[in-house]
Amino acid sequence: MSTDEAHGLEPWLRDILRCPVCRGELVDATSPDGRPELQCASSCDAEGVRRGYPITDGIPVLLADEARLIRG
Template sequence: MTAQIDGWLREILRCPVCTGELIDGTAPDGAAELQCAGDCEQPGQRRGYPIENGIPVMLADEARVFTV
């Protein structure tokens, strides 16, 4: 789903909150997003960053916070 993001950029992107690795994910509405691969700030909490027009929105205020 996030294939439109260039590979070199995809490799260096990290969560701006926890600096963790980001993986491909899907938001509840079915849209593609990048998600923290591990806990972000609290145990079991993660963030999902939306992808708009092929550009990941890496703003903590725009992220979807969810639990696993």
């Protein structure tokens, strides 16, 4: 099973999604609690700070207020 299949996202949709804060590329990842998420591949707001967006029932929640801040 590919990562896209595990996250439940269609490949065409996955290719066009971008971070709503910095417009950076989103990469497949897993949150600390084991849930799938999309993480911004570049810094948002400050150097070394990225955002992780949850995927709920196969739908990415691309809201800055709902994103997890990732430092480092």
